Each structure stands twice: as C-alpha cells, then as structure tokens.
Amino acid sequence: MQRRRFTLGITAAALSAGPAPTSHRIGISDVERLQRRFADVVASDHRHGGQLGIEKQAAALADAALAMQEAGGATQRVRGYLYGCAAAFRSSAMWAAIDGQRFDAAQTHMREAQALAEMAGDQALKFRIWSHTGTMYRHMGRPAQALAANDVARGLSITRRDPMFASLGLARQVAICGATGDQAGARRAYDEAQRAMDRADPHEYRPMWLLAFYDQAELDSLAQSAYMALGNFERAEFHAFRSLAGLRPHMRRSRAITTSRLARAQLEQGAAEQATRTAMSVSTDAAVQHPRVALMLREFGNRLDTIAPDTDAAGTWSEYAHTTWGPAA
Template sequence: MERRKFVTATSIVAATTVAGVSTSAARGAPHRVGMSDVAKIRQSFADIIASDHRHGGQLSIEQEAARLSDEALHLLTVGTTSQRVRGALYACAAGFRSSALWAAIDGRRFEDAQEHMRQAQAIAAMSGDHAIQFRIWSHSGTMYRHMGRPGEAEAANMVARNLGIVRRDPMFASLGLARHGAIHAAAGDARATRRSFRQAEEAWHRVDRTDDPGRPPWLLAFYDEAEINSLAMSAYLSLAEWEEAEAHGHRCLAVLRPHMHRSRAIATARLARAQLEQGDLEAAVSTAMRVPADSASNHPRVIGMLTSFGSRLREVAPRSSHTSAWRNHTIQAEEGHQ
C-alpha cells in the first residue's frame, strides 16, 4: 500500500509540473522554466530516496525513478531556461536515473542497471554537477562489484574518487574509500581492504557537520559510521574473516538510523552469516530470525542472503535443532506471505 501511495504521489507532482508548462506553451505564451520548477522536481527526488531506504530494490521504484528522469528532461523542451536552471534540470534527471540504477542493482536486475548507468552518465556529464556524477560512478562501481567484476568496479569507483568534490569534502572522500575497500575485498586483497577502511574512517573524522546543508540530501540520508561498518562487514565476509565481519556488524546495527529499513535487514542477514561461519548456531539463527518479514520475502538481496544462510546452515549442521528451528521459521514466513 505504501509503495502505491508513493508512486501515485510522485506521479501527480511531476505530471502537474509538466502539464502546467505544456499548457502555457500550447497557448503560445512564452514560458520560462525556473528554479521553482526545479524545486518541485527535487521534492520528488527526496520521495524516491525515502522509498528506496524503506523498500529497496523494487521494480516500482526503478520504473518511477526512470519516468521522473524523463519528465525532468522534458522540461528542457517546453520552455526557456537559464544556464543555471538547465544544469539543475540535467542534475535532477541524472539523479532520478541514478536512483533507477541503484534500485536495479539492489533488485539484482543487472542488465537493466547497466542501461540506467549509461543513460545516467550521459545526462550527468551535461549537468556539471560533481556530486551527482560521484553518485553515478560510485553506484557503477558497486554494480560491477556485485556482478563479480572487481577490475571494472575499481575503474568506475576511481572515476568517482578523482572528481574535485572528493578533494573538497571529506564525506565524499570517506564514501569513495569505503566502497573501494569493499572492491579490494572482492578482489581478495586483504591488505588493501584494511588500508581503505582505515583511510575511510580517518576521512569521516575530518567531516565538518556544519557543512551538511551544502551537501546533497541523498548523501546525508545514508552515509555515516553505520554505512562504513556495513561496507566493512561485507568486505570481511568476502575475505572469510568472520570475527572481524561480526564486529563490524554489531557496530553497524548499534548506530543505524531508524529510517534505514533496507540497510538494517541487509546488515542483520550478514551478521547472521558471520556468526554461522564461526560455529555459533544459536546466535546465528536467532539473528537471522530478526530480519523483518517484509524484507525477507520482498527484497531480492535479502532473499538471496537468507537462502544462502539456510543452505550453509543445513550443510554444517543438518541434524541440529537450530537448523530445524530455522526451517520451521522459513515455512511459517512463506505461509504468512501467501
């Protein structure tokens, strides 16, 4: 129900904006698209970000973000604009397309993700906005990492890290380094992984919170110590350093903000796997059972993690009472979802 409300609300905002411009243009009256139009579009972007943090990976989010990107580009064709407004509209369009990219990555729709990536990169290049360019290239690096292509992931993430905004703002620098740490882990380089996360934490401690109003909402909405620890947990799981992964998992969950529903589900599933690999079956199953039912049945990444967890549990302890408890839990969850 929430997703339907979200799609309807954002559709109305964008459609009203474009319809208003189109009507004026049709009457022959000169219309100038201004920053007030951009402000309406930016509110829709904030709605997309909020829905992504709550639901994550949903095809409806991907499709709506892509549609709103097209709507933003359409405004460039129905009125006159200043150079500032034109750049802002390109940045909005690129931002929506980057959200479509992320939703496709999160939903494991990698072919669609690559198409969104190409479009987002092309639009962002016309915006002159380094923040949104960083987001797109950093997402591209994450996409390639999840696809098992660490070489391309590193190349894409380096494009993000070489942007001028990274030198000016340690929050961007920290995010770029943390994601690079996860990429190093995917490539099996433990030493580089540790170095990257150490540098990411050092950069984070240099962040001046008084500059927050000047930072993009999408960055402020998710990046903090919890995200650094979430990426570190993912990295150390890749390196099979289970104890280190568990430590970062606990740190992540301890400081994760309440609105990060998708992130909490992912972190909890990862923590369960780290505990399982250390032989602590009771803790692992108890942790896995704390993954919210909605995420466990609807989020593609979480579904994959829990399926893998169950397979590994049956492999290491096929006759354990904890394995039976997990099997019963999943059966009940499936019945409740039907």
C-alpha cells in the same frame, strides 16, 4: 539556490511523474518540485530498497525532467538544474536496479545517468553515478571493473574539496578489496576512510542523498561486507554490531542487509542457534520483498543445512523458511 539543492523536504503525495508544466517558461519553482520528488524517491529506497516500482518511478521522473526542457523557455542555469534532476533520478533508478539484482537495467540507467550528469556539470552527481557503477560491478562479480569505476569517482575534484566524499569513495573501496581478496588493502582503505570521515566538517553543505545514508554505520556495513568476502567472520561480526548500533531508524533496508550478513558470520563461527535467531530477526517484509536479503537468507539456510544438519537450529529455520517462502524454499 546552490545551497538548497536536494535539501527540500519530502511530500508523500508526490510519487508519480505527472505531466510536464503547461507554462512556456520553466523556472526555479518547477525545479524545486522535482527536487521534492527526488527526496521522496530516496526515502522510499531506504525504506524498501531494490523494488521495481522505485526503479520505474525514478526513471519516469527523469523523463519528466527532460520533458520540461522541451515544454518552454528556461535560463541556462535552470536548464542545468533540470539536467541535474534528470541525472539524479536516473542514478536512483540505477541504484534500485542494482539493489534488486536487475543488472541489465542498471547498466542502461548508468549510461543515461552518466550522460545527463555531464550535461549538468554536477560533480556530486558524477561521483554518485560512478560510485554506484563500482558497486554494480562488484555485485556482478567483476571486481577489476568495480575498482576502475570507483577510481573514477575517487578521482573527481569533489573528493579533494570535501573529505566526506573522499571517505565514501574509500569505504566502497573497502568492499571492493574484499571482493578481490585483498585483506591488507581492505584494512588500509577502512582506516583511510575513517580518517577522512573524522576530518569532515559536519556543518559543510552536502547533497541530501549523501546525508541520507553515509555515516559511521554505513562505513562499518561496507567493512562487514569486505570481511565476509574475505572469510574473516569474527571481524565481520565486529563491524556488523558497530553498524547496527549506529543505524538511523529510516535505514530499514540497510538494517535487514547487515543483520542477514551478521547471521551468516555467526553461523560460520559455529554459533548455529544464535545465528538462526539473528536471521529470524530480519523483518518479514525485507525477507520476502528485498531480492538481496531474500537471497542472503536462502543461502544462510543452505549453509545451515551443511554445517549443522539435524539440529534444533536447522529444524527451527526449516519451519521458519516454510512459513516465509513456502514449500519451495
């Protein structure tokens, strides 16, 4: 069972929490049913990201996992798995709230997820939650707390056992260094993250949530974020192209975010027409429905009006924005 945790396939019909089982004995099959639903939540996040519906679904599934604890007898091992499922769902609710800029909700999910992960005794989940916490504080503009939370994640024993976890912790440190203005630290953390990734055994067992998103493309995306914050737009553009070249097809949310940042990096280097074409290549669904993407594109438009007003690029973007968001844009 340990080798199979969080690796089961996705079933499209399993989108709601549903009632707790009526059996008085909770077993591995009940845990596996929850794990399949967790896989579906992760897949939805990579397709859409930041949606309130994903957050609510994940929170409801966390409650369903806890309800199973009260529904009947279970072995200690099964109870540990149930707490792990609940923690995983809460961490996904937390991430959806972070991605949607709903930080009060994210902090509530964070506290619950941390407590559940402790009860589960799952190092990988603890890493996920503390790493998400660092990202949350970074997006909230609190880089000192972001660094402290990410240090907790990086200090867990799983980062010493598996270089891929070490690499992810360092990759997120790259972005935090960008937020603190530490260019040398960002460069050093990126190099260390790259070396750790290169050392990682590709055949090692890892949880599904990690396999679903962390790779070279994600490392370069976090580097792009860092260099954008540092104002090194040429370097940000370099990492953006590397990331986009390696993104897997299911990473739709990541593609929209990276492309939006790329447009801004090109604009800041004076390539207004190219930047506008790049910004307009972001999928309309992401531009309208994903809070972070919509914000970045609106900021792009404001910056375009400042840098290149009364140009063909500005006119093209104004028409696009009117069509996409309406007159208020």
